[in-house]
Each structure stands twice: as structure tokens, then as C-alpha cells.
Amino acid sequence: MPLHVPPAPAPALRSVLAALGSPTAVREARTPALRSAQGPLSPEHPLPVHVLGIAPGDLAPATRLAAWRFQIRSTERAVAAADTMLTADGWTFSHFFEGPYIASTELALRQAEGMSGPYQPRLLSIPDLYMLALWLHGDPTADASCGAPGPDDVLVPLSPAPPGFAAHRPHRAADLLPVITTRITPGPGPLLGSPAPA
Template identity: 45%
Template sequence: MTLSLPQPPAAALRAVLTALDSPSAVCAGRGSATRQRSGQLVPALPLPVHLLDAEATASARGTATGMLNGARRTGWRFLILDGDEVVAAAETRETAEGEHVFAHFAEGPYPLSTKRALHQARAHTTSSPTPFLPRLLSVPGRYMTALWLHPVLDPAHGRDLLIPLAPAPLGVTAHVPYDAGHLLAPLSNGNGSLLTAAS
């Protein structure tokens, strides 16, 4: 098996396409790397974004499964391509009413690192009998974002895997697949709450 790429809500895709066509969004949210592009920019490789923060881990009881179960989905992130080149990412957020609205464009190292991590994930899961659903896990208290590979058919026997994106926090190696428990345990304290970078 391999990755089971998720289908984003149609409203999330429409929000990104509208932002790409909006002069105000372009001027306010897109950096020089995308504004200078003359080709057609296309959203691709959408991934749901899950937030792992102190609130989400309050009832986790120190286990990786509990932490990941507490990570709530906040929206979707699309890579923005110019041909085959990743030039940015676009993120949507889910409102309390369940609507999907455009949030912001992002440049920097994470978009390209996301594409690299997806290639690694495909190679890593090819020999696995279990399909994995890729997600993005944001851990703001540790300044970390990781590609989260969640087993979809047999979670009782499959393991959640995390591939940290670059740049990764101190003590974590980017672009190395980790068992979720091995990666999250050092990032938490005794009661299961995430340590902050200043702890």
C-alpha cells in the first residue's frame, strides 16, 4: 500500500483559487517569490492541518495516541505550484460554522519541505500492507510542523508516523520518519502537556 491522499472540501479549494485570483490577496499575502511569477499558479497536494497545543493535550494522559486524538483540524494547506516547482503554500481555516475561508499564503522553507516529506512518505510506506492518510501536524509550542502519517484501515495494528519538516526544533532531525510516540514523548512533560520552547 501507499499514501491515501485526502480530498479537500470543495469550499476550501474554491477559497484558495479565489485568493490566487484576488489582487488584494496577492498584494497583502503573497511574497515576492509568487508575485514575480508569470506562469499559472496551481494549488496541489492538499493536506488537512491539525493543531497540537496545550489545550489539545490536556486529557492526553501522556500517550502519543491521546495527544494525536486531541489534535483538532483547523483547516487545509495547499502547495502552490508554478509548473513542477513549489513556490508557496496557501492555507484555509475552518470557522465555527463549518465554513472554509482563505487564511494566508506562506513562503519560506516549509512548502518545499512538505513536498520532500511527501516523497519520503511514499517511499517509506510502499512496502506496508496498511494505507496511510497524510496530514500536517502543527506543534506551535515547539516551533515544529510534521507530516503525520495515520494508518486508516487498521489503526490498532498500524503506527502513527511523523516526519518533521525543516527547520526542525533542537534535538529533532528533519526528514527522518519517527514513531509518533518516540517523537512526542520528549516534547511533553510528566502530565502529558506539551512543553514550550522556553520550558
């Protein structure tokens, strides 16, 4: 089933294209693969990046849109990514980067293409666990800039995944989010005057 990739805001795409066309921006990027790429570079697969967090007193995690991320493709593969951020003047280029999440995102998107059901792909960042997941939202027509994972949405941890999470294994959000919540929510700790554990 084809994925329904949401359109990125036009200013975000324009800012990435401008950065790719700027020799200074590419040369100063900490991305050797981008600087040494042969042939034209193009931004593809725009994905909204939502950050998941739990505020003190909240029972459920909340998300906020933090960026739009573009895979930067050379002739045969993605060599880097570009993030954009929302400023007072609208969406603008933030930075280029590379690393294992580039190939991992491509792999997860290919895997998702073979899944049944229509999905809108997004990225879910869980900073407290140093974790990034492909978030397959079950409503392909939803506004990609908002919302939280629904129970039947699918979350696919990307590689490298933190200990205890299998990379590239799809999970229903209803199954994975409680595990994530437990891992990032500190417990009450020992009571004062309690005996020390043996």
C-alpha cells in the same frame, strides 16, 4: 506506496482558487515568490493541519483541526502555500505564505511515497515547540478532520526542526510523542526550601 491524500472540503478549494484568481489577493500577499511566479498557479496536495497541545491535567496530547493547507505550484515547483480556515460560513481562504516549510513539505511527501504501507498524509503543528511534522496516518480511509496520532502512525519533523529533533527522519508516533510531550509539559520545578543546585 502511493499516499492516499484526503480530499479537501470543496469550499476550501474554491476559496483558494478564487484567491489565486484575484490580483489583489496575490499582490498583497507577503510572498514575493508567488507574486513573481511565471505561468499558471495551481493548488495541490491539500493537507489537513492539526494542532497538537496538552491541556493542564491531561496525560496525553490532543489534536484539533485548524486548517486545510494547499501547496501552490508554479510550472515546476511549489512556490507558496495557502491556508484556509473554518468560519461560521464554512471553509474560506485565510492567507498565502512562503518559507522553508514549503520545500520541506514537498520533500517529506516524496520520501513518504517510498515508504511501505498505505498512509493518509496530514500536517501536525506543535506550536509550543515551533515545530511542524508530516503526520502519516495508518488508516488511509479515516476522516481527515479528526483523530489523534496512533502508536503506529509515522511522524516526520519538517525542516527547520527545533533543537533535538532530526528533520526528515521518520519516527513511530509511539516513540516521538512522549518526547514531544516531555518537552512541552513544564516540570514541577524546585520545591520551596530546597537547596540551590550546585
